[in-house]
Amino acid sequence: AQSVTQLDSHVSVSEGTPVLLRCNYSSSYSPSLFWYVQHPNKGLQLLLKYTSAATLVKGINGFEAEFKKSETSFHLTKPSAHMSDAAEYFCVVSPGSYSSASKIIFGSGTRLSIRP
Amino acid sequence: DAGVIQSPRHEVTEMGQEVTLRCKPISGHDYLFWYRQTMMRGLELLIYFNNNVPIDDSGMPEDRFSAKMPNASFSTLKIQPSEPRDSAVYFCASSFIAGGPSEQFFGPGTRLTVL
Numbered sequence: 575a576q577s578v579t580q581l582d583s584h585v586s587v588s589e590g591t592p593v594l595l596r597c598n599y600s601s602s603y604s605p606s607l608f609w610y611v612q613h614p615n616k617g618l619q620l621l622l623k624y625t626s627a628a629t630l631v632k633g634i635n636g637f638e639a640e641f642k643k644s645e646t647s648f649h650l651t652k653p654s655a656h657m658s659d660a661a662e663y664f665c666v667v668s669p670g671s672y673s674s675a676s677k678i679i680f681g682s683g684t685r686l687s688i689r690p
Numbered sequence: 691d692a693g694v695i696q697s698p699r700h701e702v703t704e705m706g707q708e709v710t711l712r713c714k715p716i717s718g719h720d721y722l723f724w725y726r727q728t729m730m731r732g733l734e735l736l737i738y739f740n741n742n743v744p745i746d747d748s749g750m751p752e753d754r755f756s757a758k759m760p761n762a763s764f765s766t767l768k769i770q771p772s773e774p775r776d777s778a779v780y781f782c783a784s785s786f787i788a789g790g791p792s793e794q795f796f797g798p799g800t801r802l803t804v805l
């Protein structure tokens with residue numbers, strides 16, 4: 575069975591300060607892990623994904639995430655927040671091998687707010 | 691490519707009316723997904739297709755919901771009759787393959803309000 579937990583429903587940071595969005599997962603497989611971003615009134619867009627290659631994954635807009643198997647975590651970070659980063663972020667877990675899409679699990683989302 | 695296209699972007703209807711949502715996936719993608727997003731339930735997978743064939747519709751809430759994919763470039767999600775609790779944002783997404791490391795490409799969504 576798989577599950578994903580986003581530990582914070584809302585995170586607020588000041589512009590220019592680091593961002594940390596936390597995600598823990600549970601999987602019986604070697605999972606693929608994703609972070610998607612959703613800006614207001616938009617669809618979800620892929621930020622980055624982990625697929626059993628390098629454990630530190632770099633994505634778009636300066637975001638990166640580190641896969642830590644021992645901690646079952648895949649936290650999303652960015653060194654310096656920008657106002658345009660304000661959005662909802664979703665952590666997603668999927669079986670590592672190609673299989674049913676029904677096994678893809680979306681987290682509940684973390685709303686990131688940026689203070690000027 | 692223009693990405694996944696959904697129409698309409700907004701729909702307001704009265705309870706009991708039929709609602710049809712439309713989706714055009716990215717050309718060449720073999721998989722198409724319909725999701726519903728609400729504050730209470732988050733993002734829910736309703737149904738997905740592979741090569742125009744429905745593979746898993748276990749997420750469809752009830753018989754009032756139906757989805758079709760008559761060809762590789764078009765899908766519909768229909769609600770008949772609609773109810774206020776169907777109010778949500780409905781997303782269509784497509785991908786090359788299902789599951790695994792495959793990224794899904796999402797459309798902009800249709801915001802449905804049932805009065």
